[in-house]
Amino acid sequence: MKMRKAKFGIGDIVRHKILPFRGVVFDVDPEFANSEEWWNAIPLEIRPSKDQPFYHLLAENEETEYVAYVSEQNLEEDDSDMPLRNPQINQIFVVESGGHYKPRMNFAH
Template sequence: MQSIRTAKFGIGKVVRHRTFGFRGVIFDVDPVYDNTEEWWQSIPEDVRPHKDQPFYHLLAENDEEEYVAYVSEQNLVEDSSGEPITHPQLDDVFFEDEDGALVARDIYLQ
């Protein structure tokens, strides 16, 4: 039986891609890879992550654009810059609590 690891990052956590440097906030977590085989094969083999790790759905952004990203745990690090995320969908999915943490709106937890 396959062992499933516990996700290192939770929903609402701001992270940065280890290689490409884009930032994002996590809005969903898959315990293992759960995307298409076509998407998987499109990743160059020498940088293709293992499927048996958590994968994160991010409201992501870089200097040019905002988008949704799907990223393996091995490619993410905690973002400690303190810079705000400005993704246009952020307020649809999260609200900021009194401590400044991003909390998922109830509609996204069902």
Template sequence: MSLKLAKFQIGQVVKHRLFPFRGVIFDVDPVYANTEEWWNAIPEHVRPRKDQPFYHLLAENDETEYVAYVSEQNLLIDDSETPIRHPQLGDFFEAKIDGVYTPKERMSH
């Protein structure tokens, strides 16, 4: 299996292709890296392939904010310019520049 380069980057705002939510990417897995239980809970007719990048999103819809794990094939760029309101946004990102949130510098010791 050859690894595919991620189409989206950390800090980009994306929306789901099928479901009404959007979010900002805070991490990327080169291939599926969640549990089999999570995988099997996805209805088979919409279940994505495992051999593609999967993105961790600070996600939101009209009702709530949450963390989502989404396959690359189900994401599109969100160019709405609407700010992300997720309460954890400040834990991961600083300013938004040209539509992309800037990741905070990680402290190491």
């Protein structure tokens, strides 16, 4: 598989194009790197291709906060300027002025 350059980076705030959630990127896989069980659970008609970057997000919707694994094709930049509330953000990031998220120096994958 030919790997593509990731569109989003660590600390970028993104939102899902179809589902109602948003989050901050805390890790990037250059191509799909989850289980086949996870992959097969996605309905075939909306299953994304594996040969694209996949993003680990500290995600949230109106009801809860969680970790999400999302293909690049399903994400777009979130420019809402609304703060994120996921409590894990402060473990991984320092929130800078303007709402930018910078990884803490002691955080490692």
